[in-house]
Amino acid sequence: MSGVEPFAVTSLILQLLSGCLCGIQTISHMKGTKDEVRSAVLMLKLEEYRLTTWSLRSGASDGLLHSGLDENLVHRTLRHLKSLIGDTKTLCSSYGLAVQDSQPVPATTSIATGITRGRTFPTFLSKKIRTISVSGVRSQITWVLQDKSKFDRLLAIMRSLIDVLHQGLGDINFDTMREDIGFLRLQMVNLADKIDDVRSVTQAIEINEGLDSDACTCAVVKALRIGMETTLPMTTNGTTSSPILPESMQTIAPLRPRLLTSFSGNNRRGFANYDGSPVFVEWKRIVADETVARGLRIERQVATLATLLSIEKGPTFRSLRCLGSFEDTANFRYGFVYTLPNQSQSRVVSLFDLFYDSAFKASLTMRLELAQNLAITLLHIHTAGWLHKGIRSSNVLFFSNGSPASLDQPYLMGYDFSRFDGENEVSEKPVPNSEEDLYRHPSAHPAAPSRYRKEFDVYSFGLVLMEIAKWKPLKHIAKDFIGRSGCTPDSLEQMKKTFLEPISNKVMDDLGFRAGSIYTQVVMSCLGSLSLNMSNENADWGYREDLQEAFVEKVVKPLLSCSI
CATH class of the missing domain: 1.10.510.10 (Transferase(Phosphotransferase) domain 1)
Structure with missing residues (x-):
């Protein structure tokens, strides 16, 4: 590559980049089991966004790489990525896809197309990222997802190749892009309205960040919130169950007031012991003459909020973990009981x-x-x-x-x-x-x-x-x-x-x-x-x-x- 003029090198890179994005967009129209396809397309589109973000920060979308970038490394990486997602035979034999139909059609693809428009995937990326049109002819293949686990391996290889491109930009740009993608994941959680959408987002976040990420925590809370908006049946052991939520996301039972002792504080909050362990308590006052119907709705709202607050949170979600709630009928209030950051802490x-x-x-x-x-x-x-x-x-x-x-x-x-x-x-x-x-x-x-x-x-x-x-x-x-x-x-x-x-x-x-x-x-x-x-x-x-x-x-x- 050393004998190639700079413009020729970057033109080749632009063609490779266009081919990668075109291939991703073709695969993203796959068919198959609804839940599996939803999750697979979301993860694929996240990688598309990461690639388009790199193209803007590297200068590749302008047809000219920024100085300091290793053009040989960029070329090899994009060529590997293009061959990976453009090899029909390998996609079918190794990565869980099958071809239903194929025909060449003229197409205008674009660099930096963002995330698919729709209620599941944020549209704001399409507005934020500048578009560069590249005309050509591509094969309009109808893909069918047959094996999700094999397709996940394809995504893992794509992710590692795009990581190479990101890391080549240096620490500052790399950290900035990671931050942007983190905000993107939060936005997807924010826009997910249905339990299936939240689950798909959660799976995509888990693959990329792990279950301990803050975005995953928000997704779990969002799923619980959506599930608890429905009427959930009670099981024989007194806990709430739901066919649309995993067992680990059920409402928590009310606490027993008699186990709360040694309260020290004011009418807002204070320290106490619950069942022998040090805890922190916050009070919610209620109106004494609430109607029965409204009182029941507030009771349900308190129980639901306690459950949401009980979920383990990441280090940047600065809120105590709630053990549960109880009603103090004598004083017209509810108590929320929280674990302490450190049980030896006795001052707030x-x-x-x-x-x-x-x-x-x-x-x-x-x-x-x-x-x-x-x-x-x-x-x-x-x-x-x-x-x-x-x-x-x-x-x-x-x-x-x-x-x-x-x-x-x-x-x-x-x-x-x-x-x-x-x-x-x-x-x-x-x-x-x-x-x-x-x-x-x-x-x-x-x-x-x-x-x-x-x-x-x-x-x-x-x-x-x-x-x-x-x-x-x-x-x-x-x-x-x-x-x-x-x-x-x-x-x-x-x-x-x-x-x-x-x-x-x-x-x-x-x-x-x-x-x-x-x-x-x-x-x-x-x-x-x-x-x-x-x-x-x-x-x-x-x-x-x-x-x-x-x-x-x-x-x-x-x-x-x-x-x-």
Whole structure:
């Protein structure tokens, strides 16, 4: 290859790349058993996305490789990949496919076609990736999937070859692409509406990342959430079973209140022992005169939420694992019982409390890392189909035996009003509380008529980001906007408009001075531009796609890009 002119080399690479993508697209129209095909096509399309992402970052999609890349390695890798997916005989004999029909047809394929359009696969990739058309003639083969295990071997080889291309771009580009693909997997979980779709996404994630990944955790929670929206029969041993969920994803039985002893805390939360082991308890108060029907729905909602919170989570999903819930009828409340991060820890402090701790000095590096951790946690909560409904600094907790040495182990708690993001769910209105209402979007105030939506969580998160940067509680930042009348929808609306004022904005100017322009723009996005479709009460598929993508692109990625 050393004697070939650079343009000729890259033209050959462009042809090989086009052949690879054309072959992938042909195979992706395979037929066969519905569930197996769904999973196989999803995994195949993930590899297509990884290849198209590489083509953009390497310059191959422009017909000219970036300097520093090994053209010989790129050529050999693409040639191997093209021959792998273009060899009909080998695909049939070794990789579980069979040919049903074959005929040559003219076709226009494209580089960077993204993921198949449809409700199972995200459409946003098609909009994000630039397209380069390559005309030609290809064989329109109708493939049939006969052996999924053999086809998985083909995918594994494809994945390893595309890994070689990614690694050739260097550590920074490689890490960035891995991050992008991680967000893609979360988006697929977010958009999966049916249990079969979630299972297919879970299988694809398991093959690529393993069951311990955060995306897989979100997929499992999403599957459980979808399954529990149906009426599930009770088995003879008292546990809930469902034909559409694996046995490991069943609802957990209510805890026994008499086993909870030695509670020490307040009417919100505290430490206790459950059946002899140290635990953490959070309380959910209920209205004493609830109707029977509504009370039963809230009881079911509490049990369901406890089950969702009981699933083991990855290290970036910053929430305690719930052991279960119980009803404290004498005090009109439910208790959520959680395991402790470490059973020797006996002290908890909230972010709100730390603002008043003059002895605790939080560096800008520590505060930025805290903001990043919380952003990813909120992304996971929304991906799994939850609404938190209580994001504020008093619900960001740190556990220790004494004062926390850093902010790198936060836990987002306060799920007492959390629920599924579904039209049929009970949307409880909290009792008005000025300190808590201050963090609510004006349309999420207890006196407002709107049902709660994800963008309200994003708005509250933006206010917490402001607190973290200024290292002071919101009530001091907003003291000029909230008068003696307390928090009303009107006063919250005035505060929101003031924070978003484009000219002579002292609050945001100070924020920029303390945390920089990128961080400030993230806060502005949370408070303003991410409030999509605010007049639309129905969170349809396209709306969820746009909101999640916007949160990743305007909040999560910019925060992760910040460094001190």
